[in-house]
Amino acid sequence: MIREYKTIQEIVSPLMVVRNVEGVTYDELAEIELPDGETRRCKVLEVNGDTAVVQLFESAAGINLAQSKVRFLGHPLELAVSDDMLGRVFNGMGKPMDGGPEILAESYNDINGLPMNPAARDYPNEFIQTGISAIDGLNTLVRGQKLPIFSGSGLPHAQLAAQIARQARVLGTESNFAVVFAAIGITFEESEYFVQEFNRTGAIDRSVIFSNLANDPAVERIATPRMALTAAEYLAFEKGMHVLVILTDITNYAEALREISAARKEVPGRRGYPGYLYTDLATLYERAGRRIDNEGSITMIPILTMPEDDKTHPIPDLTGYITEGQIILSRDLHRSGIAPPIDVLPSLSRLKDKGIGEGKTREDHADTMNQLFAAYSSGKDAKELMTILGESALTETDVKYAKFAEEFEKRYVAQGGDENRSIEDTLAIGWDLLTILPKTELKRIKPANMEKYYPEKSYGE
Numbered sequence: 352m353i354r355e356y357k358t359i360q361e362i363v364s365p366l367m368v369v370r371n372v373e374g375v376t377y378d379e380l381a382e383i384e385l386p387d388g389e390t391r392r393c394k395v396l397e398v399n400g401d402t403a404v405v406q407l408f409e410s411a412a413g414i415n416l417a418q419s420k421v422r423f424l425g426h427p428l429e430l431a432v433s434d435d436m437l438g439r440v441f442n443g444m445g446k447p448m449d450g451g452p453e454i455l456a457e458s459y460n461d462i463n464g465l466p467m468n469p470a471a472r473d474y475p476n477e478f479i480q481t482g483i484s485a486i487d488g489l490n491t492l493v494r495g496q497k498l499p500i501f502s503g504s505g506l507p508h509a510q511l512a513a514q515i516a517r518q519a520r521v522l523g524t525e526s527n528f529a530v531v532f533a534a535i536g537i538t539f540e541e542s543e544y545f546v547q548e549f550n551r552t553g554a555i556d557r558s559v560i561f562s563n564l565a566n567d568p569a570v571e572r573i574a575t576p577r578m579a580l581t582a583a584e585y586l587a588f589e590k591g592m593h594v595l596v597i598l599t600d601i602t603n604y605a606e607a608l609r610e611i612s613a614a615r616k617e618v619p620g621r622r623g624y625p626g627y628l629y630t631d632l633a634t635l636y637e638r639a640g641r642r643i644d645n646e647g648s649i650t651m652i653p654i655l656t657m658p659e660d661d662k663t664h665p666i667p668d669l670t671g672y673i674t675e676g677q678i679i680l681s682r683d684l685h686r687s688g689i690a691p692p693i694d695v696l697p698s699l700s701r702l703k704d705k706g707i708g709e710g711k712t713r714e715d716h717a718d719t720m721n722q723l724f725a726a727y728s729s730g731k732d733a734k735e736l737m738t739i740l741g742e743s744a745l746t747e748t749d750v751k752y753a754k755f756a757e758e759f760e761k762r763y764v765a766q767g768g769d770e771n772r773s774i775e776d777t778l779a780i781g782w783d784l785l786t787i788l789p790k791t792e793l794k795r796i797k798p799a800n801m802e803k804y805y806p807e808k809s810y811g812e
Contacts, residue, residue: 353422353423353424353425354372354373354374354375354422354423354425355420355421355422355423356369356371356372356420356421356422356423357417357418357419357420357421358370358371358372358421359383359414359416359419359421360416361416362407362411362414362416363614364407364410364411364614365406365407365408365411365568365569365570365611365614366396366404366405366406366407366614366615367383367393367404367405367406367407367411367414367421368402368403368404368405369402369403369405369421370401370402371401372398372401372402372403372423373401374423375395375398375403375423376395376398377395377396377397377398378394378395378427378428378463379394379395379423379424379425379426379427380392380393380394380423380424380426380427380428380429381393381394381395381405381421381422381423381424382421382422382424383405383407383414383419383420383421383422384419384420384421384422385413385414385415385418385419386415386418386419389413391407391408391409391410391414392407392408392409392428392444393405393406393407393408393421394406394408394427394428395423396615397615403423404615405421406570406611407568407570408444408568408570408571408574409568410568426461427461427462427463428461428462428463428574429459429460429461429462430445430459430460430462430578430581430582431445431453431454431456431458431459432454432456432457432458432459432460432581432582432585433454433455433456433457433458434457434590435454435455436454436559436582436585436586437529437556437557437558437559437586438555438556438557438558438559439451439454439559439560440546440560440562441559441560441561441562441578442561442562442563442567442571443535443561443562443563443564443567443571443572443574443575443578444571444574444575444578445462445561445578448562449546458585460581460584460585461581462574462577462578462580462581463577463634464577464580464581464584464638466637467637467638467640467642471642471643472640472641472642472643473495473640473641473642473643473645474495474641474705475493475494475495475496475640475641475648475650475675475702475705475706476493476494476702476705476706476711477493477494477495477521477706477711478491478492478493478494478521478522478706478707478711478712478774479492479493479494479519479520479521479595479650479706480518480519480520480521480522480773480774481514481515481518481519482514482518482519482770482771482772482773483511483514483515483518483691483693483766483772484763484764484766484772484776484777484780484781485678485691485693485695485698485763485764486515486678486693486700487772487774487777488716488719488720488723488763488774488777488778488781489695489698489703489720489723489724490676490678490693490695490698490699490700490703491700491702491703491706491707491712492519492650492652492700492706493650493700493702493703493705493706494521494593494641494648494650494706495639495640495641495648495649495650496639496650496651496675496676496700496702497636497639497650497651497653497673497674497675498650498651498652498674498675498676498677498678498700499601499652499653499654499655499667499670499671499674499676499677499678500512500652500653500654500655500677500678500679500680501655501657501662501667501670501677501678501679501680502654502655502656502657502680503656503657503660503680503682504656505682505685506656506680506682506685506692507680507685507690507691507692508599508600508654508656508680509537509541509544509545509599510690510691510768511654511680511691512532512545512597512599512652512654513544513545513548513549513768514691514768515595515597515652516530516532516549516554516558516595516597517548517549517552517554517771518771519595521593522774527591527592527593527646528557528592528593528594528595529557529558529559529586529592529593529594529595530554530557530558530559530594530595530596530597531558531559531561531579531580531582531583531586531594531595531596531597532545532549532558532559532560532561532579532596532597533560533561533563533575533576533578533579533596533597533598533599534560534561534562534563534575534599535563535572535575535576535598535599535600535601535603535604536563536564536565536567536572536600536603536604536606536607537562537563537564537565537599537600537603538564538565539564539565542562542564545560545562546560546562559579559582559586561575561578561579561582563575565603569606569607569610569611570607570611572603572604572607573604573607573608573611575604576598576601576604576635577635579596579598580596580635580638580649583596583638583649584638584649586647587645587647587648587649588642588645588647589647590647591645591646591647592647593647593648593650594647594648594649594650595650595651595652596639596649596650596651596652597651597652597653597654598635598651598652598653598654599653599654599655600654600655600656601632601653601654601655601666601670602655602656602657602658602666605624605628605632605665605666608624608625608628608631609623609624609625612624612625620665621665622664622665624665624666628665628666628669629669629672629673632669632670632673633673635653636651636653636670636673636674637673638651639651651674653670653674655667655670660682662679675700675701675702676698676699676700676701676702676703677698677699678693678698678700679693679694679697679698680692680693680694681693681694684760684764687760688765689760689761689764689765690765690766690767690768691764691766691768692764693764695724695727695764696724696727696728696731703720704717707720712774712778713774713775713778714800715778715782715796715797715800715803715804716774716778718795718796718797718800719778719781719782719785719796719800719804720781721795722785722793722794722795722796723759723763723781723784723785725795726752726755726756726759726785726788726792727755727756727759729752729756730752730753730754730755730756730757730759731756732752733745733749733750733752733753733756734753734756734757736749737749737750737753748788748789748792751787751788751789752788754787755784755787755788758784758787759784762780762783762784763777763780763781763784778804782804782805782806783806785805786805786806786808786809787809790805
């Protein structure tokens with residue numbers, strides 16, 4: 352039931368206080384109508400007796416307290432969903448911004464979603480190929496997983512996000528794969544880059560894009576990832592699709608949360624962020640996953656820039672607790688011209704063992720992954736020793752490890768933005784690099800796999 356009031360008491364943007372209300376509920380959607388007929392959307396943030404605190408989605412400029420009307424619509428913020436969403440670009444509030452028509456809705460879904468019953472969750476165990484060796488080979492993404500990318504300001508996370516969105520697929524189920532991409536608080540230039548990149552490669556046909564710009568209201572930034580996840584839930588659990596959700600940049604989302612928390616005069620927590628930041632992030636991340644007896648799934652890659660490259664900052668810290676690992680981008684690798692600059696040693700996919708092996712990737716995947724990790728770690732140590740003591744102070748084996756680390760970064764990690772490697776290509780490069788080392792050093796590989804996959808020619812022959 353729609354209820355209308357002319358009892359606005361005060362506005363402290365983005366908040367508005369309305370008196371003498373009845374039957375209003377938390378999170379209910381409302382409209383404010385200005386004297387000239389213009390309407391702006393808002394939602395109920397708090398109800399205390401007959402007083403409602405309402406949060407504006409747009410600017411408060413031009414609102415006349417005495418002459419403006421507030422209508423409470425009786426339902427929360429909803430997104431119109433249908434198959435027609437694929438191939439479309441929306442703003443942060445779910446309105447088309449690509450010049451196309453409004454979506455002919457099959458239904459209107461609450462953007463807050465419904466929590467997934469833990470007993471109904473299915474365990475992630477299917478490999479997703481991103482075409483990027485440092486992820487596929489060493490930090491494997493599994494269908495239904497939440498695997499964030501920790502970046503820093505100035506690092507090419509936008510290019511990496513676009514590459515993953517363009518190349519990712521569940522092997523053998525290409526026709527039933529979709530990407531939902533949410534850009535949160537980005538510049539117009541970045542927004543154009545994503546849209547043009549998706550159009551250039553044809554990835555737009557299987558994608559839904561939500562774009563919230565830096566000059567849009569902070570409140571819209573709170574709604575954007577929820578819009579994207581509502582679209583993903585519809586495609587995954589009602590249409591049976593495998594959906595990859597990419598959210599960039601979660602740091603902008605958390606900053607908007609802090610801004611609104613300060614406007615509400617809430618007691619701040621760490622670094623000024625609200626004390627419920629962990630819970631709020633969890634309401635986003637935990638919408639990913641698989642359901643028993645449902646073909647669809649939501650796999651999530653949240654991307655966040657770490658302020659001052661600090662992994663202990665509240666945003667990456669809390670994200671790491673909720674998600675299943677992290678991919679970390681390195682400023683040193685970026686300066687060296689390695690693209691994508693993925694630092695494989697501190698990166699981690701906690702579910703990688705569930706998505707690799709015979710019948711999923713290949714039976715030698717786990718062995719080569721462990722051996723490459725160990726060899727690269729030893730090679731980095733050898734390079735540091737070489738810098739301090741000189742090459743003459745190293746053993747012949749240490750020199751080979753140092754060479755391995757260098758070649759590993761150049762050939763395995765670096766691959767450029769347009770190279771899409773199959774898992775077979777990634778494994779072949781790994782085996783080729785291992786020939787730099789003496790066979791006696793390859794202690795993590797089973798003899799049967801050594802016999803079957805070790806290259807006949809050594810590296811560089």
